[in-house]
Amino acid sequence: MKTKEELLKEFIKNAEAACANVIPVAGDVYSIKFAVQEITEGENEILVSNSGIIEQSLFEWISDDKKYLKYFDKEKLKNTRTGITPAVCGIASSGSVVIPILDDFTSYISMLVRNHIVILDGKNIVNRPRELFDEENENIFLNGSYSIITGPSATADMGPLVRGVHGPGKLHIIVTEGYDE
Amino acid sequence: MNSKSIHPKEFASKANKDNLFKAIDYALAFESESVRHNTQTFNNNRYRAISQIEDYEELKNRARIIKENSIRNLPFLVEKLTETIEGRGGTVFYAKDKNEAVNFIKEICLSNSVKLAVKSKSITSEEIKLNETLEKENIEVVETDLAEFILQLSKEQPSHIVAPAIHRSRESISELFKENIKTEDPLETGEELTAFASKTLREKFLGADVGITGANLISAEEGTILLVESEGNIRLTTHLPAIHIAIAGIEKIIPTRKDFGVFIELLAASATGQVLTSYTNILEPPLKAPVLNLNKRSDKERKFYLILLDNGRMAMRNDPDLKEALYCIRCSACMNVCANFQTVGGHAFGGEYYTGGIGASWAVGTTGKLEEGRFAELCTGCSRCVPNCPVRIDIPRLNTVIKNRLLELESPSLQKMFFGYFGAMAKIVSKFPSLVNYFMKLNPIKVVLKNLLGVEIEREIPEFAEHTFVELYKKRNSQKHHQGKSEKEKQKVIVFADVFINYNNPTVGINAVELLENFGIHAELSDVYDDGRAALSQGMIQYAEKKAAQTTSYLKNLIDEGYDVIVIEPSVLTMLRNDYKKLLKDDKLYDVIKEKCYDLFEYLNMKIEKGDINIDLIKKNIRFTGEKIFYHGHCQLKSIGLGNEAPEFYRKLGINVEVSTQECCGMAGSFGYKKHYYKISKSLGLSLWEQIKNKFGSKEGIVILASGISCREQLKSFSEKKEKVYHPVEYLNRLISGK
Numbered sequence: 001m002k003t004k005e006e007l008l009k010e011f012i013k014n015a016e017a018a019c020a021n022v023i024p025v026a027g028d029v030y031s032i033k034f035a036v037q038e039i040t041e042g043e044n045e046i047l048v049s050n051s052g053i054i055e056q057s058l059f060e061w062i063s064d065d066k067k068y069l070k071y072f073d074k075e076k077l078k079n080t081r082t083g084i085t086p087a088v089c090g091i092a093s094s095g096s097v098v099i100p101i102l103d104d105f106t107s108y109i110s111m112l113v114r115n116h117i118v119i120l121d122g123k124n125i126v127n128r129p130r131e132l133f134d135e136e137n138e139n140i141f142l143n144g145s146y147s148i149i150t151g152p153s154a155t156a157d158m159g160p161l162v163r164g165v166h167g168p169g170k171l172h173i174i175v176t177e178g179y180d181e
Numbered sequence: 182m183n184s185k186s187i188h189p190k191e192f193a194s195k196a197n198k199d200n201l202f203k204a205i206d207y208a209l210a211f212e213s214e215s216v217r218h219n220t221q222t223f224n225n226n227r228y229r230a231i232s233q234i235e236d237y238e239e240l241k242n243r244a245r246i247i248k249e250n251s252i253r254n255l256p257f258l259v260e261k262l263t264e265t266i267e268g269r270g271g272t273v274f275y276a277k278d279k280n281e282a283v284n285f286i287k288e289i290c291l292s293n294s295v296k297l298a299v300k301s302k303s304i305t306s307e308e309i310k311l312n313e314t315l316e317k318e319n320i321e322v323v324e325t326d327l328a329e330f331i332l333q334l335s336k337e338q339p340s341h342i343v344a345p346a347i348h349r350s351r352e353s354i355s356e357l358f359k360e361n362i363k364t365e366d367p368l369e370t371g372e373e374l375t376a377f378a379s380k381t382l383r384e385k386f387l388g389a390d391v392g393i394t395g396a397n398l399i400s401a402e403e404g405t406i407l408l409v410e411s412e413g414n415i416r417l418t419t420h421l422p423a424i425h426i427a428i429a430g431i432e433k434i435i436p437t438r439k440d441f442g443v444f445i446e447l448l449a450a451s452a453t454g455q456v457l458t459s460y461t462n463i464l465e466p467p468l469k470a471p472v473l474n475l476n477k478r479s480d481k482e483r484k485f486y487l488i489l490l491d492n493g494r495m496a497m498r499n500d501p502d503l504k505e506a507l508y509c510i511r512c513s514a515c516m517n518v519c520a521n522f523q524t525v526g527g528h529a530f531g532g533e534y535y536t537g538g539i540g541a542s543w544a545v546g547t548t549g550k551l552e553e554g555r556f557a558e559l560c561t562g563c564s565r566c567v568p569n570c571p572v573r574i575d576i577p578r579l580n581t582v583i584k585n586r587l588l589e590l591e592s593p594s595l596q597k598m599f600f601g602y603f604g605a606m607a608k609i610v611s612k613f614p615s616l617v618n619y620f621m622k623l624n625p626i627k628v629v630l631k632n633l634l635g636v637e638i639e640r641e642i643p644e645f646a647e648h649t650f651v652e653l654y655k656k657r658n659s660q661k662h663h664q665g666k667s668e669k670e671k672q673k674v675i676v677f678a679d680v681f682i683n684y685n686n687p688t689v690g691i692n693a694v695e696l697l698e699n700f701g702i703h704a705e706l707s708d709v710y711d712d713g714r715a716a717l718s719q720g721m722i723q724y725a726e727k728k729a730a731q732t733t734s735y736l737k738n739l740i741d742e743g744y745d746v747i748v749i750e751p752s753v754l755t756m757l758r759n760d761y762k763k764l765l766k767d768d769k770l771y772d773v774i775k776e777k778c779y780d781l782f783e784y785l786n787m788k789i790e791k792g793d794i795n796i797d798l799i800k801k802n803i804r805f806t807g808e809k810i811f812y813h814g815h816c817q818l819k820s821i822g823l824g825n826e827a828p829e830f831y832r833k834l835g836i837n838v839e840v841s842t843q844e845c846c847g848m849a850g851s852f853g854y855k856k857h858y859y860k861i862s863k864s865l866g867l868s869l870w871e872q873i874k875n876k877f878g879s880k881e882g883i884v885i886l887a888s889g890i891s892c893r894e895q896l897k898s899f900s901e902k903k904e905k906v907y908h909p910v911e912y913l914n915r916l917i918s919g920k
Contacts, residue, residue: 014456074473078387094456101420103469111416129457130442145405145468148445148461153413156219157327157344158378159351160371165327165379166386167413167460 007092007125008177015095018151019163020171022095024122027176032119033061035174039117040082045069047076047083047113049106054086054121058176072105083109084117089124090175091132094150097173098132101145110149116168118149122176184211193338193533195544196552201529201559202857208525209860212348216340216526217868219347224517224844226454227569234450243443245573248508251435252498258401258434259489265404270467271485275431278492279309286311286393286426289486290320293424295390299382301408301415302326303395304342304511305428305490307534308547311393322393323385325414327378334361340527342536343452343513348526382414390476392418396429397448397510399487400438407441408462409448416460423472423481428488431495432507438463444510447571451512497546502582506542508572515539515566515576520816520845521559524864530559538566538576541583551590557583559858561849562718563816564755578763584720593721596635600851601719604711604728607645607684614645637859643685643894650678650687654706657691672793673744674702677736677778678709679753681890689890689908693749693781696910699802699917700785700794704747710735713764714756718850722764729764732757733774746778749910751815751823751889752850754780758821780818780888781910782826789833796833803916805836808884811873812838812909813896815889816845827888827909838886839876843869846887848895866899886912 002010008024015022023039025031040046048068050059062068068084069076085106087097097118101107110116126132129148153167163169187207192200208216231237251258263273276282290298298315300306300322312322312333324333328346332339335357339345346354351371358368358377366380367373394415398407406427408415419425435444441463449457467483475481497503516522516537519530527536532544532553541557560580567575588597599606610617620626621642630636648656674697682690690706697704713728736746736757748754757778765771779787788794810831814824828838847865852858877883885906887893896906907915 018456077473091457096457096461101464101468101470103471105471107416107470108420108473111413111420128442129445129461133439133442135439143403145462145464145466147416147463148457150455150457150459150461153411153459155327155375155412157331157346157412158354158371158374162371162375165375165412165414166325166382166417 002092002127004123004125007127008122008175010092011090011095011125012175013095014093015090015151015173018095020095020151020173022173022175024175024177027058027122029057029061032058032174032176036061036084036117039115039172040067043067043082045076045080047072047080047105047109049083049085049104049109051086051100051102051104051106053088053100054119054124058086058119058121077105077108077112081113082115082117083113084119085109087118087120087173088146089126089132090120091129091148092125093128096129096148096150099147099149101147107147110147111167114164114168115170115172117172117174120173120175189337189528194553195532195555196550198555201555204529205525205857205861208348208529209864212340212526212528213524213864215350216348217523219344220341220517220523220526223344223452223454223513224523227451227514227517228454230450230454230456233456234446240443240447241571241573244447244510244571245508247435247440247443248510248572252432252504252507254436255431255434255495255498258436259431262399262401262404262434262489265401266485266487269404269465271404271487273487273489275489276491279490282309282428282488282490282492283311283314285488286428287314287318289424289426290315290391291318293390293484295320295424297321297323297385297389298391298393299323299325299386299389299418299422300329300393301395301410301418302329302345303393303428304339304534305395305430306393307339308492309428309490311428323382323389325382325386325418327375327412330378330382331357334358338528338533340531340536341513341516342511342527342540348528386417386421387474388476389422389474391424391426392422393426393428394418396427396433398441398444399429399434400436400441401434402437404465405438405441406464406466407444408464409445409458409460410462411453411459413460415462419462419464419466420468420470421473423474423476423478424484424486425466425468426486426488427466428490431489431491434489448510448512451514451569451571493546493549496549497542502579503542503546505574505579506539506546508574509539510572512571513537514569514571518565518569518844520563520565520843520847520865521561521861523844524847524861525559530556532556538580539574542579545583551583551586554583555587559861561845561852563845563849564759564820565816565844567820568822575763581717581720581722585722588720593719594635595633596855597719597721599634599636600854601716601721601724603715604680607680611645611649611684614647618644631856635856636854637856639859640854640898642854643890645684646687648687649709650683650690651706651709653687653691654694657694672702673742675705675707675739675744675746677707677746677748677753679748679750680709680711680715681750681753683709686890686908689911690749692908692910692914693747695914696781696799697747699799700788701798702794705744707739707746708735712753712756714752715850717756717760717764726764729761733761733765733770736774736778737770740773740777744777745784747781747784748778749781751780751818754778755817755821780823780826782830783823786826786830786833799917800834803834804919805834805916809877809882810836810838810884810886811841811876812886813841813843813846813869813892815887815892816849818888827886831909841869841872843872846889846892846895848891850891853891853895862895863899866895869896870899884912
């Protein structure tokens with residue numbers, strides 16, 4: 001049985017191997033804000049969906065900056081380059097994040113923008129994909145619809161491997177390291 | 182042949198034999214390079230990915246059990262799934278055949294005034310020819326997977342089940358786009374081509390009225406669909422339009438999504454060699470997410486339709502042999518690992534929509550026409566797919582069954598009889614081997630063989646030995662003064678005199694006997710038996726069953742007397758340890774045979790490990806002067822897990838051996854001798870030599886070892902130094918004797 005620290009370490013290694021940009025942060029409001037600001041530098045509008053599926057404190061940083069759009073229409077959704085969503089959990093062996101499909105725009109952001117920023121609570125990482133379907137695992141999201149995202153969208157259909165096809169070409173994962181053990 | 186003078190669609194169906202031969206020539210001329218590069222990349226990545234799954238074998242067992250149970254309970258699962266989806270507001274339609282399926286989808290589209298449909302990759306939709314039907318109703322259907330987008334433009338059929346445009350290089354795609362699309366955008370690099378296609382398709386996504394997908398799996402209990410992808414087009418297809426139509430073969434249903442975990446890990450590793458692909462979508466439609474493309478709809482509700490396609494699947498379920506194909510999870514591992522598929526791809530080794538070794542059963546099952554599965558002839562029975570299939574499907578057996586049924590339908594050709602009855606024929610011609618060998622080399626005879634039996638004129642028919650293994654063994658024993666059996670000689674070992682070793686390669690047999698004696702093991706010799714391998718490769722199952730029964734009845738008596746049986750020819754050992762399971766129809770007898778028949782080096786390694794024999798007994802006599810040694814493992818030997826036994830034995834002697842990574846040499850028994858398949862075989866033979874050259878820098882001064890008689894023939898065919906190709910035991914004895 002791996003410790004949470006080991007799972008986090010493995011998650012970071014494998015997410016990077018899958019070409020995600022992983023930013024481990026302490027988990028306080030400021031560290032997350034700083035990480036988001038660095039990634040979104042130069043962007044005027046950033047879509048944000050906070051579906052309430054992870055700890056609200058991880059999204060508190062957003063309130064004081066107007067370039068982060070919490071409320072937006074479909075046109076904005078179609079035309080904005082960058083968006084932020086929470087992930088319900090991560091998978092260590094594959095470096096994946098799990099994005100739920102809810103009655104809001106969370107899943108849309110994760111598929112329509114070019115730069116997808118994911119906020120993941122480092123406490124919510126499972127070892128292997130199969131554990132998402134394990135009844136005994138109480139910490140994870142078992143029901144309903146979701147997408148397991150592993151790195152940016154990619155294809156080799158045109159010859160060489162190209163990242164950024166129909167989905168985001170860049171996947172940034174801000175993962176909190178603060179776990180209480 | 183010019184690539185533009187003929188289109189792959191013209192020979193998509195292989196019902197006609199000539200189409201198969203035309204397709205092979207076309208694929209070798211224009212598609213082989215891309216197919217080989219891409220399939221081998223997938224295959225190498227797959228090996229790496231599965232090595233990282235600690236419980237890979239156990240996971241495969243679980244997947245197999247889930248699929249077996251699902252197919253057994255299929256009618257109940259269909260009922261349960263229907264109830265679940267309809268309980269959630271979706272609609273389920275059970276289509277008995279492709280006409281019912283397309284008509285239902287057409288009606289949905291017409292009643293919802295659909296103008297534009299976006300579609301993700303779905304072989305099932307190709308099976309029912311959905312696009313053609315919808316386009317006749319003036320509905321624009323847009324393939325959004327980039328490979329399918331290419332094929333929609335080129336009007337070609339898929340050449341691979343996961344990567345349908347695997348036969349195309351970047352250059353040919355660039356040329357295709359430039360010829361067919363008017364745009365100012367650059368269309369040269371992979372990035373430019375991808376950017377252009379995704380920009381074009383994003384517009385289509387945002388305007389689509391309906392999204393059509395397939396399904397990797399569907400769970401009956403929860404009504405959950407698993408859809409795996411890399412590009413993100415399935416996510417857009419299932420989200421943006423208000424209407425989602427999923428079409429899936431009924432075999433895709435499993436009881437519960439709790440089992441998805443098993444398949445998700447196996448699918449990604451087996452298909453593209455990744456831990457997971459970019460997107461693994463777990464969907465319970467109709468989705469709750471708001472509809473983006475309202476397209477002037479009055480209602481804002483999502484609609485979901487699931488079409489469960491039978492189209493021959495229930496009949497396959499009732500077929501004791503073809504049922505096995507229903508376990509397929511469409512990962513393509515069997516194609517990527519197959520040497521012939523790597524050489525010609527699915528335009529030759531495939532039909533109108535299903536490709537590769539597993540594809541022939543599907544082509545037969547979904548059309549009801551045996552002839553559509555004729556491309557099963559490209560399955561040589563090398564069996565490399567068997568241990569690499571995540572649901573343990575015995576694909577060569579399926580193809581043998583199709584060949585067998587075709588024989589019953591069309592009566593066996595002279596070629597099939599010539600190769601299939603090799604044992605009986607060898608027995609007769611070995612009475613006058615010199616005469617036969619002389620005649621076989623004469624050009625007029627070669628021409629007759631070509632015209633009458635379809636034997637390739639470029640090939641040399643293996644010579645018949647002046648003295649058979651049995652004769653040499655008897656002669657040797659009469660000259661040898663036995664000094665009574667030592668303790669170790671009391672181990673009862675018998676070398677099996679198969680027809681190939683007995684009539685064609687007796688010295689290999691004698692070398693095996695000598696090596697055993699060097700370890701103090703006195704080996705007796707069996708009677709000569711035709712194990713049925715030659716017949717089975719031609720699809721002559723009933724004759725092979727007869728031979729299997731005779732061989733096992735003989736071997737069983739020996740085993741009961743306490744003998745261990747050493748089998749030298751790999752294809753014969755695989756027959757006994759693998760194919761006899763189905764041929765004998767007697768599990769207990771099969772288990773006895775499987776347990777007590779050994780590969781020579783497997784046996785020696787086992788004895789060394791147990792401490793029964795000591796490697797030093799021969800190590801001190803080895804006179805090795807540092808030659809470069811390359812070993813090509815026999816495909817079937819690798820498939821029963823014994824591909825590394827000979828190199829392992831050499832390593833124990835302190836001799837390093839480079840091991841081939843090519844899955845099969847391409848000769849595969851009689852396959853490489855057949856005139857229509859010779860070019861595939863030659864391509865593989867040359868590629869094997871290329872590998873040897875790349876490993877050692879040149880072909881000079883290299884010793885090549887191969888356990889299979891046909892592997893050695895293949896390697897000799899393309900070598901300038903024919904005498905340097907040996908059976909591993911042959912070379913070992915040369916090192917011991919210093920000859």
